Amino acid sequence: MRRQVVWLIALMFALVLSSAESVAQEKSEGKKLYLTYCSGCHGETGKGDGPAAKALPARPANHTDGAVMSQLSDKYLFDIITKGGASAKKSPVMPAWGNLKEKQVREIIEYIRGLASPPKNKAPETR
Ligand code: HEC
Numbered sequence: 804m805r806r807q808v809v810w811l812i813a814l815m816f817a818l819v820l821s822s823a824e825s826v827a828q829e830k831s832e833g834k835k836l837y838l839t840y841c842s843g844c845h846g847e848t849g850k851g852d853g854p855a856a857k858a859l860p861a862r863p864a865n866h867t868d869g870a871v872m873s874q875l876s877d878k879y880l881f882d883i884i885t886k887g888g889a890s891a892k893k894s895p896v897m898p899a900w901g902n903l904k905e906k907q908v909r910e911i912i913e914y915i916r917g918l919a920s921p922p923k924n925k926a927p928e929t930r
Contacts, residue, residue, distance in 0.1 A: 833914030836907055840900060841915075849918035861894030872919035880912045 838847065844859065846852040849866035856863050866872060882890060885908055888897030900908065916923060 832907075833910035833912075836903070836911050837914050840903070841911070844896075849915060859896050861888075861896045863897070866915040866918045867920060869919040869921040869923070872916065873921070873923045877912055880915070881908055884908050884911065 837845075837849075842849075842853050843855045844851075844853045844863040845866060846856065846863070851863040851865040853863060864871075879891070883893065883897065884900050885903065886901070887895060887899030889895040890899070903911075
């Protein structure tokens, strides 16, 4: 009986550890994708100050601005990332990333949400 309890606790512990690990992995996946595809314009820290930013006719969005980011729904972010700036009546300088998998786009969204301060609250979305 006692041994079974010990096993049960060990099993629960292992489950918690493995799920925490996969969450961390997903986060770092979003970061990797962001650094590969987005940081050149949006900057490593998401402030819109990547190395290419100065040469562009439109300023890349600042993902750290929580006041702006909180107004944007996940759907809006998903659409502008996959269909490009022009699709959202924004600058076409923001490329369309239609080649990314849906999961990858979600991971990127999760990552840029994490850059915003203050973080997105429950306020109603306006776009
Ligand atoms: C070639 C430079 C460039 C690259 C690369 C780029 N962006 Fe952009 N992005 C822009 C520019 C410029 C804007 C601003 C468009 C405007 O304001 O009209 C923008 C706007 C956005 C917006 C809209 C924000 C808002 O307030 O409406 C999001 C979200 C965004 N980019 C996410 C990304 C993500 C995620 C990636 C990587 C997958 C990425 N961008 C890659 C240049 C770029």
